Amino acid sequence: MHLTLRIWRQQSAPVPGRFITYQVQDVTPDMSFLEMLDALNEDLLSREEPPVAFEHDCREGICGSCGFLINGVAHGGQRGTTVCQLSMRFFKEGDSLTLEPWRARAFPVIRDLIVNRSAFDRILQAGGFISAPTGSAPDANAILVPKEAADTAFDAAACIGCGACVAACPNAAAMLFTSAKITHLNSLPQGQPQRDQRTLSMVVAMANEGFGSCTNHGECEAVCPKEIPLEFIGKMNRDLMRAVWRRHREPLVIPGIVQHPLHEDAGTEEGRS
Ligand code: SF4
């Protein structure tokens, strides 16, 4: 099979990029998409041209490092499939494919098809953890987890942090990712002590990274390779309302942000305005 690839080439974030067209020959249906790019890179290297930079690690849909737009669709448009799991049998002789990196201000291009997704790491650092006493190994059944909570947490934990949801959203919102991470821990008994603080901290971190807001397009759910449902965004919003409401009773400390319980402002001019 012969393919024409139009690939975004960009040396680094401050350097302007452009599309360059390549011809790839001898692509077989049993190749994966990344193996097809490996073949292109071998050809480029044999001609002493710089290979196309793309990120990958597990190549089996687990790590979340691969991912770019293929003809404008994140991960190429096969439901529940990452780029590394995408098979060349879905393409046909003579196809023209345009490959470009995720487009979002919060994900600056590192090189070619690779973007910097460390904004996701900072959202996780803000609250994607639980605090538990360490010591000897606890009894596995010391904290009972209801089946429904375990199922919800398991579904949410499937998010691999690939960033496709951000790339597909017209607002470059990170709400599907953030809601999956919040729902994972907020569903479990072990996540309850920090539930409110976790929700507020992660939502604030998301806003600080420059992601947009959700306007219910649903594009994120459509491209998510782990089929994370929009329902988790609803859960996150409910948890956010709960956390804001409970601040009436308990002040919350979010690093870098000075917060006062709403009732403490009530008697001041500021509180009444
Ligand atoms: S929610 Fe889906 S698309 Fe978004 S980062 Fe997680 S796995 Fe990727």
Ligand code: FES
């Ligand atoms: S390389 Fe790990 S998910 Fe694609």
